[in-house]
Amino acid sequence: MDDISLSVQPGEVMGVLGANGAGKTTTVEMIAGLRTPETGTVRVLGLDPRHERGAVRQVLGVQLQQSYLHGALTVAELMDLYRSFYPDPVPAAELIDRVGLASQRRTRFERLSGGQQQRVSIALALAGRPRVVILDELTTGLDPRARRRLWSLVEQMRDDGVTVLLVSHAMDEVEHLCDRLVVLDAGRVIARGTPGEITSATRTPSLEEAFLALTGRDIDEDDDRPAERSATEAEAH
């Protein structure tokens, strides 16, 4: 990462858009306190996620792109386990209903499809009534109906005043859900603004065209170029 600087306002859905390897997940891991930036600062509700992790994790819900759960536990058992970590959790039945897994509540996690596992992971991110939610590749691998359901869930979060950081390489998702977004390329922010502002600035008809204009390639192409070091160190590297 190099010279990344972004700020998300309360109740806002902020998108982080970039190809595979652009630095999206690294950004998420720094915000979640799983990585330490070499220089610069990260603050969640004014707190340092590395040094004030106890407080941050009470209010931060994270759906990691690659993470697994206790495979032999059922959906309901996983909900109960993760709910137990928080003082005022969302009822398990409500969580399960919100992600549409009521009929799988007694199914072991390891026996769910990839999409269903993804939905469990999202439900667990919401278990503690978080004020900030990070969703890393929210709907990757899901069918259109499940995607729509999760989009509604994100809209509901925004209506409830929850701050959402949505990391994605799905253009339609970002365009549909995000109030503002940053575009990452080779570990740097190359554009920021509302989806409309970005398409206007690039004089393109869609976000997909805008991304192509900004980076010179399609978003599904891997970004394997190393970040260039700038002379001026900014907020997170």
Next chain:
Amino acid sequence: MTTDIVPTPTARRPGPKSWLALVGAEAKMVTRDTSGLIIPLGLPLLILVMSAAPASQEVIVNGRTALDLFVLPLVLTVIIATIGIINMPSFLAYYRRSGILRRLAVTPASPAMVLVAQVVVSLLQAVLGMILALAVAFWGFGANPPAHLWAGVGIFLLALAAMYALGMMVAAVAPTPNSAVAIGLVLFFAFGALGGLFGGVQMLPEALAPLADWLPFGAAVQALGSAWAGVALELTHLISLVTTTVVGTGVAIWLFRWE
């Protein structure tokens, strides 16, 4: 990157309910992995059944037979060593490899909670294995209780702590579940062989025999044998078990990582 919203949240540690939930989850994981229960419960019972009949005929000291003085201490040590050194680290390594620890790391749960839950569940397994072995030995083969019962209990707990500390150390350094099992098996058989697992300490070459006193497996077997016989415990065995516990725990805490 900056995200600022007021008011500022405060840290709150997960309470007893969280600990219990995690222990319950670990217990379900272990009981649903039936193959993982066979070695720690089945192997010691096999050793017991194969050796108990002839050993129970031979009185050695204080009315205690070879079954009491040699077979039962060995069987109990095998139970806690297989669970502590092989089973528990493989679970923790699997958790780390699969991303479960990483997922828990973004919740208020702490590394200590995962480790403690796994230790508690392993402890329950060890107690279950011990009850099974003692039940078979007492009712099936007429075994006797330790002459110094409380010394026996104390040594068992100390040996348990030592084996778990070793297991925690394995869990901390093993990068994959397979490597955890491999390291655990090497340690188990190395310490076991040098501690009398294959034919007793007296079968060891002269140069290796002293290691049986200083390594945790042999120290546990011999100290348990002393408690059963009702003779004084050797300081060497206690030092071995305490040192293993302290060093293993320290190294595990130092090296343990979520990923």
